[in-house]
Amino acid sequence: RQHQLQPTSWAFSRSSNWWDVIVPGFTTAQWVLNFLMSEESFQHLCEKVRPAMEKHNTTFRACVPLRKRVAVAVWKLATNADYRSITTVCRCVQDFCDAARERLVPELIKFPDLQTLQEMSAYFHSRWGLAQCVGAIDGSHIPIIAPQDFHCDYFNRKGWHSIILQAVVDGRGLFWSVSAGMPGSVHDARVLRLDIGGVDVGYYILGDSAYPLPRWLTKPFLDTGRLTAGQQLFNRKISRARVVAENAFGWLKGRWGCLLKCNDSNIAPVKSMVLACCALHNLCESHGEDDSNEWSLTVQAGAAAEPEVALGQTGDEEGKDVREALMRPLSS
Numbered sequence: 001r002q003h004q005l006q007p008t009s010w011a012f013s014r015s016s017n018w019w020d021v022i023v024p025g026f027t028t029a030q031w032v033l034n035f036l037m038s039e040e041s042f043q044h045l046c047e048k049v050r051p052a053m054e055k056h057n058t059t060f061r062a063c064v065p066l067r068k069r070v071a072v073a074v075w076k077l078a079t080n081a082d083y084r085s086i087t088t089v090c091r092c093v094q095d096f097c098d099a100a101r102e103r104l105v106p107e108l109i110k111f112p113d114l115q116t117l118q119e120m121s122a123y124f125h126s127r128w129g130l131a132q133c134v135g136a137i138d139g140s141h142i143p144i145i146a147p148q149d150f151h152c153d154y155f156n157r158k159g160w161h162s163i164i165l166q167a168v169v170d171g172r173g174l175f176w177s178v179s180a181g182m183p184g185s186v187h188d189a190r191v192l193r194l195d196i197g198g199v200d201v202g203y204y205i206l207g208d209s210a211y212p213l214p215r216w217l218t219k220p221f222l223d224t225g226r227l228t229a230g231q232q233l234f235n236r237k238i239s240r241a242r243v244v245a246e247n248a249f250g251w252l253k254g255r256w257g258c259l260l261k262c263n264d265s266n267i268a269p270v271k272s273m274v275l276a277c278c279a280l281h282n283l284c285e286s287h288g289e290d291d292s293n294e295w296s297l298t299v300q301a302g303a304a305a306e307p308e309v310a311l312g313q314t315g316d317e318e319g320k321d322v323r324e325a326l327m328r329p330l331s332s
Contacts, residue, residue: 019068032290035074036255041287045280046070048107052099064088070096077277080257094269100276108282109178109275112170121203123171128241131326135176136206137217138245139166140253142180142274143262163267165249165259165274168205173248174282180274204322206242213319218326234327252281 023034031039046067053070055063064072072089073096075081112120117134124133141162147154154161168177207219220235221227227235253259256277 019071023071035071036078037074037284037287037289041283041289042067042070042074044287045074045104045283049096049099049103052102053095064092073097074280077256077258077273077280080261093273097269097272097276100279101272104279104283105178105275108279108286109175112176117203120170124241127171128237130206130237130241132203133206133218133241134203135168135170136242136245137166137168137177137211138208138242138249139164140249141165142259142270144267144270145262147267161262163270163274165278167245167248167278169245169248171244172285173244173251174285175248175278178275178278180271180278204319206238206245208242213323215319215322218319218323221323221327230327234323248281251285252277255281255284 023031026034028038031042035042037045049070050066054066069092072092076089076093112134120134121132124130141156141158142165144154144161144163146161151161154163156162163180166179167175170176204216204218207217209219209222211217211219213219218238220238221231223235258273259277
């Protein structure tokens, strides 16, 4: 469908006419178009970050209202408009990302409890026929300006500087484990070992051939041209199920345009920004916010993705017996 509305341009003038005059007249559709969520979800967001962001007027200066500061940050994260020359906007974005990391991430991105794991397992089994699967892991590169220190470490195989965002996604497209900030030259498998290696999830997650094969992760059989029918079917099932992770990254980058453009070379603020966007993604998805801008999943997900690297039998292979057991019923 074609959308006739376009996001309103935010003029950061001292008169604040945009926020004080124009925004109050927004229709529901205009609000969603500009802030990527309903006004109800936006108010919920404000209440969540209020303890970390709220400021009070002083004798010398009136503070920017909380709702306005959150709106500035959300609008900037969504549009990635240039703001480096505007100190107030920069401060709003940094304060919001820090608040999101403190208040939103622990609540919205967390390891599932047993009941949730059981629900995830049932979902993957009913939709893709994969027993005991509770999620899919994938990674994407977030562009950055080359940092002054150790810039070679952040130079990825595609020829530009980045940090890595790696996440585990459930069947609904929600992130439940996120790692951000490793240099772009680091391989997926090393990020995994540094981040969640050794965690026994009690089930297993899906990965591509770039990952090792511990007992809690399974991946496709390496195609040497001699796969059995059961192995080929198993690979197809994994490929279809892993779309949930690819789509989640597409929705994430489609909503939050700041993840598609080179960001500040100071790594710590970029990491906070990435985590804030992941938390906002989960908030929007859990509140049923629509993809009003009809983002292209294929283009957005692949815009900064690292090419898959087949490692064959390299690395941790403890999960071979698990994979064989999962594949065996498909061969009968």
